[in-house]
Amino acid sequence: MKKKIAVLPGDGIGPEVIKSALQVLDGVATRFGHEFETAEKVFGGAAIDQKGTPLPDDTLEVCKGSDAVLLGAVGGPKWDKGNVRPEQGLLALRKALNVYANLRPVQVFPGLEHLSPLKSCRVKGADFVFVRELTGGIYFSEPKKRDRKSAVDTLSYTREEISRIVEKAYELAAGRRGKVTSVDKANVLETSKLWREIVEETAKKYPNVQTEHMLVDFAAMRMISDPGSFDVIVTENMFGDILSDEASVLTGSLGMMPSASLSERGPGLYEPIHGSAPDIAGSGKANPIGMILSVAMMLRHSFQLEKEAAAVELAVFETLQAGYRTQDIYDGTGNLVSTKEMVDQIHFRMLEDSTSATLLEVYV
Amino acid sequence: MKKKIAVLPGDGIGPEVIKSALQVLDGVATRFGHEFETAEKVFGGAAIDQKGTPLPDDTLEVCKGSDAVLLGAVGGPKWDKGNVRPEQGLLALRKALNVYANLRPVQVFPGLEHLSPLKSCRVKGADFVFVRELTGGIYFSEPKKRDRKSAVDTLSYTREEISRIVEKAYELAAGRRGKVTSVDKANVLETSKLWREIVEETAKKYPNVQTEHMLVDFAAMRMISDPGSFDVIVTENMFGDILSDEASVLTGSLGMMPSASLSERGPGLYEPIHGSAPDIAGSGKANPIGMILSVAMMLRHSFQLEKEAAAVELAVFETLQAGYRTQDIYDGTGNLVSTKEMVDQIHFRMLEDSTSATLLEVYV
Ligand SMILES: [Mg+2]
Ligand SMILES: [Mg+2]
Structure with missing residues (x-):
């Protein structure tokens, strides 16, 4: 399957969690033989800085022309006092894509x-x-x-x-x-x-x-x-x-919660529910799981790739079961890791599952 | 001090908790030498049954002519399907008394x-x-x-x-x-x-x-x-x-939370935040504390009787410290009591405090 995905890193930890999501998505492509063509565009506060508006025309055009949109996070104190707020870009994007249905799973792991x-x-x-x-x-x-x-x-x-x-x-x-x-x-x-x-x-x-x-x-x-x-x-x-x-x-575990915003026919919008957390941006402390589970929702709701979605969720689940914890969910037990290490573990498990799945297919 | 109080028992457990409040108020009058003249009027679902409207004109007139209004609770499934709802009476009463400020303390005992x-x-x-x-x-x-x-x-x-x-x-x-x-x-x-x-x-x-x-x-x-x-x-x-x-x-402990609704000059409205709980009405299980603490708020905010308000609150506090519990706050330890027994305990402690206060005044 070949799909076009618009990627909007946004502000704060947005770019970090987006990078995580793309690594996992790459794993999905490799394992299941799909092709995901991504186009990264500026959005939110970053777009206000560069272009004076949180949702530039060409960002919106790329989103509209894609099969789905992955969004990191927007906003930050830097833009709180300005005339235009990053959040206005989010409202405008939702309206433009006509994503009338916001799905937010709440699950206690x-x-x-x-x-x-x-x-x-x-x-x-x-x-x-x-x-x-x-x-x-x-x-x-x-x-x-x-x-x-x-x-x-x-x-x-x-x-x-x-x-x-x-x-x-x-x-x-x-x-x-x-x-x-x-x-x-x-x-x-x-x-x-x-x-x-x-x-x-x-x-x-x-x-x-x-x-x-x-x-x-x-x-x-x-x-x-x-x-x-x-x-x-x-x-x-x-x-x-x-x-x-x-x-x-x-x-x-706010950092672990995904969301999907769906329209009737156009591209869906997938984003973690957490904010841009400017205080920890760039420090490797961001929890990438909310973004990664948003990728799983994209695979399921926009591409009807149920098996692939489940594989991502399983890899996340196994990584948590193995005790890996980013700082936001660390309570002194388990293995405290950075954003990058968490993503590597999830990515690795997805490929490992792939191996065992293949082995199973061969031997059963 | 002499004050006129409109009393609206309402529906469900409303009449029971109002009765409790009046017993405590009586204790306040006795101990501190005040005179509280009460006028009980029909309101809510009970008023719909009797007069076809949740807020009859004469009920409103009595409220307007009083120094404060004590309200039990309104509503119940009986009136859910009707054209007029008991809650409309509450909205109308608040509007008519112009009680624009609703105070709701949240306190963990x-x-x-x-x-x-x-x-x-x-x-x-x-x-x-x-x-x-x-x-x-x-x-x-x-x-x-x-x-x-x-x-x-x-x-x-x-x-x-x-x-x-x-x-x-x-x-x-x-x-x-x-x-x-x-x-x-x-x-x-x-x-x-x-x-x-x-x-x-x-x-x-x-x-x-x-x-x-x-x-x-x-x-x-x-x-x-x-x-x-x-x-x-x-x-x-x-x-x-x-x-x-x-x-x-x-x-x-929903049953223990009071509220006050204040206007600029007219009578304030005092009621517990709990509903009419029709399922336990008449069974002696209602917690009267929310209503009694509403009386304390009335003494403080409408009558500026700070000492009297504190005496009521102290009696409630001591009764809880002594282990008395109505069913809603009973966890297997302490002393499970009925509405009536809880009120008697609070009433008794208020008079007992009075004795020790008097003794203190004599001997210190
Ligand atoms: Mg919100
Ligand atoms: Mg309410």
């Missing part, structure tokens, strides 16, 4: 429960995925205005915007444990009432999927008190922003 | 850290208070509309609405540990940009208070990863709704 701020018994086995609407809602709706005396934002949704994201959640749940938790604020918001109506209609098409409605404030509680009760959580943009970030600290 | 879903080391010593804007923002702003094809909500704030709540937070912080965390989403919302501007202006008037700005999604993470870092958190209505509910489970 076996053996790493102790990293969680929660008691181990609470988080053990937690394994769910957020399906967040990403291109509509209050971050984008008009009118927006502000003067010295007042300010207004607007939260609007159309039936189509809601239907497609809810549909995506049910599809995903049907291939998982079969439960959708729809989060809204239907007791006060009109957009939430429409949302709930559409969820009810969609649910009828998936008789094997269980549906649960939950108010956003209650969901914020449940996320802590019983995270194991979720399978697929579907919600609108801002609720998804808040709740998925809340959930991200439950595992205690 | 010494010795009860183990109740938290978080590791004890994470929550130990956590002690902060939410100052949530309660009468503006997206739950109230117009236009709101919905048809089959789309829906719209509006989030608007005026400078005055923001100024007064921010001011309240700084006042409170000045009397506490001197730190305000202002939560917004200033990277994308216009209302948040105005919010941040006003916080900056207000901060200049309080040179001894430290100011920290935090994005709402990051705050949702920090609440779990480092709850001890907060002192006063000030935020707009919906962010406050989500974050304060999230914070409420940190202590593991």
Whole structure:
């Protein structure tokens, strides 16, 4: 298989984790005989510095012309006071690619429960995925205005915007444990009432999927008190922003969490959920696993390469089982390694698995 | 001192916890020589049943004519499918009383850290208070509309609405540990940009208070990863709704958390943060402490009876130290008691303290 991938390193540790991802992707190409053509483009704060805008036209063009986009991280205090922020580039890119569905798996890795701020018994086995609407809602709706005396934002949704994201959640749940938790604020918001109506209609098409409605404030509680009760959580943009970030600290391993942002037909956008961490940029301390698992999501969701995706995930899992730890997940036991050493271990295991897989094929 | 108090038992366990509160209030009156005149009125689901509306006119009139309002809890599955919801009465009451400032203390009781879903080391010593804007923002702003094809909500704030709540937070912080965390989403919302501007202006008037700005999604993470870092958190209505509910489970003792909703001049509204818990209504299992600590907040914030408020809080604290536990906070050790027995213990300790205080006054 031959695929074109746009690569946006971005800022801070972005370039380091992107480099890691490309090494692993190279391993996938070698082992499975694929060809991945990558085109690296400037984005975020780096693009503001070079071109005065976080999303230059040619960066966007290359993204649009690719089969998928890999993104490191953007932002940093350097650009906090400027007129344009790196994050605006991210919002613009999502909008331009029309990636309306943001998938964020939250998984507690076996053996790493102790990293969680929660008691181990609470988080053990937690394994769910957020399906967040990403291109509509209050971050984008008009009118927006502000003067010295007042300010207004607007939260609007159309039936189509809601239907497609809810549909995506049910599809995903049907291939998982079969439960959708729809989060809204239907007791006060009109957009939430429409949302709930559409969820009810969609649910009828998936008789094997269980549906649960939950108010956003209650969901914020449940996320802590019983995270194991979720399978697929579907919600609108801002609720998804808040709740998925809340959930991200439950595992205690922010640096290990991937994400995918999918459109209806165009390229998907894959990025770790962690930020650009400018304080550790260049020091070899970045955890590359969030980025590498994002590559796995790309292989699965954009290229339908399930076997390849699973191979990457297995290599990550085995490397963790073998005790390798970057500083963010190091607790004094195991083997403290740099970004580069972690990637080498993962890369090596992927090839080793390949060998044993070949051996198995020969001898069985 | 003579004060008029409107009493709204509401639904579910509301009447039980209100009864508890009144017994303790009676103790305060006896011990300190005050006169509290109470008027009980129907509210919430009970009012829908009796009068077809959750906030009948005469209930509102009595509230408006009182010095403070004590509220139990409203809602329940019985009214979930109806045209009018009990919660609408709550929104209407808050709006009518113009209680724009919602204060919600979050405190981990010494010795009860183990109740938290978080590791004890994470929550130990956590002690902060939410100052949530309660009468503006997206739950109230117009236009709101919905048809089959789309829906719209509006989030608007005026400078005055923001100024007064921010001011309240700084006042409170000045009397506490001197730190305000202002939560917004200033990277994308216009209302948040105005919010941040006003916080900056207000901060200049309080040179001894430290100011920290935090994005709402990051705050949702920090609440779990480092709850001890907060002192006063000030935020707009919906962010406050989500974050304060999230914070409420940190202590593991939802039934013990009070709240106050304050207006500029009129009566304040005091209620526990727990719901109406229809499943345990009438069984004597309700924890009355959230309601009793709300009485303490009333004594402090509406009547400026600081000594009386502290006496109630001390009695609660001592009762917990003595090992008394309602079922929701019982972990197999200590003394499992009913609502009534818990209240009797608190009431008794308040009088006992009174004796020792009197003895002290005589002998010292
Ligand atoms: Mg976020
Ligand atoms: Mg709430």
